[in-house]
Every structure is written in structure tokens, then in C-alpha cells.
Amino acid sequence: MSEVMVEVTRGPLVECIHRGHAAVVDSNGELRYYLGDPEAVTYLRSAAKPLQAIPVIETGAADRFGLDDRELALLCASHNSEQEHLDIVASILTKIGLGEEALMCGGHAPTDRSSAEALIREKRKPTVIFSNCSGKHSGMLAICQHLGFSPENYISPEHPVQQLIVRTMGQVCGLPAGEIKIGIDGCGVPVFGMPVRNMALGFARLADPRGLPPALAPAAVRLAGAMQKNPYLVAGRKRFCTDLMQAFPGRFVAKNGAEGIYCAGILPQDEGSGLGIAVKIEDGSLKAAYSAMAEILLQTGTLAPDEIKSLDAWRVPPVKNTRGQAVGEFRPAFRLKPA
Secondary structure (H helix, E strand, O other), X not given: OOEEEEEEEEOOEEEEXXXXXXXXXXXXXXXXXXXXXXXXXXXXXXXXXXXXXXXXXXXXXXXXXXXXXXXXXXXXXXXXXXXXXXXXHHHHHHHHOOOHHHOOOOOOOOOOHHHXXXXXXXXXXXXXXXXXXXXXXXHHHHHHHHHXXXXXXXXXXXXXXXXXXXXXXXXXXXXXXXXXXXXXXXXXXXXXXXXXXXHHHHHHHHHOHHHOOOOOHHHHHHHHHHHHHOHHHHOOOOOHHHHHHHHOOOOEEEEEEOOOEEEEEEOOOOOOOOEEEXXXXXXXXXXXXXXXXXXXXXXXXXXXXXXHHHHHHHHOOEEEOOOOOEEEEEEEOXXXXXX
């Protein structure tokens, strides 16, 4: 069963609870800590993006088209659709010889409020490049262009680019590809269902690729490095992914997913193993997922008490009323269990 992970208070009362599951796994696949059921199966959602991008490098597409670290980071992003994000997606498309119309992700308003307001003022509607998944889709099209796959309907689970990606997901996350449950994500491409424990393993190997097949390990190193060098491009202003990686350079690769998913890879220190952490909040609250993830970094000793203070706006965010007054807070309410 799931367990209570985060409480939401209002005045003296706990008004709401968020239940969930968590797993902390090393890059050898050993479960170190858990909460709830680490074998609970759910969808990885957009936390899969850094792992989905591995074939862009592994196939040689990134080198053929000269994708730089900023562009590689954008492949892994659920970006805010700020102008810099849009410019980099446009750069990727130009390099691979396709236009924006090739993207099949669908458009939506920017996550970033100021960017969304600017569109309204200019009386413009968001096009497909504004999708927070446009970087991921551009990477899939890069593979198609490099390997000679038709870009037509590249989002179909039966398309060779998606078959390649699901095989890679299985190798990275330690599952036979046939055991991964396939659904359709919000942007139209396949989404991967697997145990929370395997999600954590995927991020442990992204951070510490010694357990990966030799063909995949260099791609993981490049993507992790690109994310760490360009945390703003992985998300944007006022985003937990960006704030975490900016606050602690070179220590984390981190990515959120819809419906309460958060995953992080902790790079190995000295001669130790890297770690992967996966959180699933059962009711889908991302705010609770951020709070839980920050608390896990504290409880595992990854971040010291003085370091975690820089993330308190995410670990114990206030509940505010319409006057801007703090009337309660989100707060972690669990103790990790050693495996």
C-alpha cells in the first residue's frame, strides 16, 4: 500500500494528506530505501525524457547534426516555453532539416506566466513548438532523419523510432522491453509503465552509467552533463528541476513527470555508487512530489541540513490565501525505511 508522504496544514489542523511510493536504488540495482510499495507499477511520464534521449546520441544522430550541450539538454526538457527554449528547439529542427510542422506534439500555452501573458498581448496563439515536449519530439525526428525512418506518424508505438526507444528504456531501467506497459502520453508518444524501483534504477544509471551496456554509457554521460550544465533549459524559471540542479552544480540530474512523478539521479561521490530516486504521489500532486523529493535528499544524507535550506521553498512551501498570507504549509510526513 501507499503511505502518507506529505501533509498540508491550515492553521492548527492537517487539512489534507498526499500518499505515495518511493524507492532509492543504487546503480547496481540494489534497493537502499523505500516507502510504500517500491514495486508499484505506474507511468514514468515526462521523467522518461532524459532516458528517451539516449538513442539520439547512441545512434550517432547528435554527432551527425552537430547538436550541442544546450540542444541536448532541451531534448530532456519539459520546458516553460520561454523564448530561449523555443529558439533552441527551432535550432534543432533547422539542423535536422525539418520545419515546425513536422512536430506532432500539439501546442499549448506556455507554463511560464510571463511568456503566456506576452502571447495574449500580442494576440498570438501557441503553435506546436510551444509544447513543453517539443524538444523530446525534435530528438525523435533527429533519429528518423539519421536512420532513414519516415517522419510520418513517428509518434505511433509501432514506428521504428518508438520501438528503438522502448528497447533502450528496458536496457536502462532493467526490464525486458516486453514487460514495460505502454500507454499514450499527453503529447501523443508512448509512455512507459514500470515499477517505481525500476524508474529509480534508470536514474541511478543516468547518474552513474557503469551498469549500462557499453553502447549506451557514453550517451548517458553526455546527457547528464548537458543537463547539469544547462539546468534552466531542462525546465525554466521558478521550476524545481532548474532550482535543484542550479543550487548544487554537478551533483544531480533531475526530472519531473505529470501526475506526481519525480525522479533524480545522484552522481557518485569518491568511489561510491550513484543513486537513483523515484517518487510517485498517488493523487498526482507535483507540489507534494517536490516536497517529498527534497525530504528524501535530506533523509538519505545526500544534502546536509544546512544545504536543504536552499530548497525549503519546495520542501515546505507555504499555503497562501488570496491576500498572499501564509495560512499553512506543505510538510513531509514520513521516514524512509532501509531495505
